[in-house]
Amino acid sequence: xxxxxxxxxxxxxxxxxxxxxxxxxxxxxxxxxxxxxxxxxxxxxxxxxxxxxxxxxxxxxxxxxxxxx
Numbered sequence: 417x418x419x420x421x422x423x424x425x426x427x428x429x430x431x432x433x434x435x436x437x438x439x440x441x442x443x444x445x446x447x448x449x450x451x452x453x454x455x456x457x458x459x460x461x462x463x464x465x466x467x468x469x470x471x472x473x474x475x476x477x478x479x480x481x482x483x484x485x
Contacts, residue, residue, distance in 0.1 A: 440464035
């Protein structure tokens with residue numbers, strides 16, 4: 417399965433052997449952690465066990481952290 421993923425203003429083409437992939441496996445393939453990024457599929461933030469299918473619109477967004485200075 418091929419997925420086109422929007423990440424940091426770029427489009428990445430990723431390929432997986434299965435015809436669906438879990439959001440957590442997508443992050444793993446991108447060397448990202450759920451603590452630092454989240455997955456948006458077809459406009460909705462999804463849980464890590466959500467299955468992404470070919471044709472879905474996928475964005476990965478870095479979580480923004482901050483603190484008091």
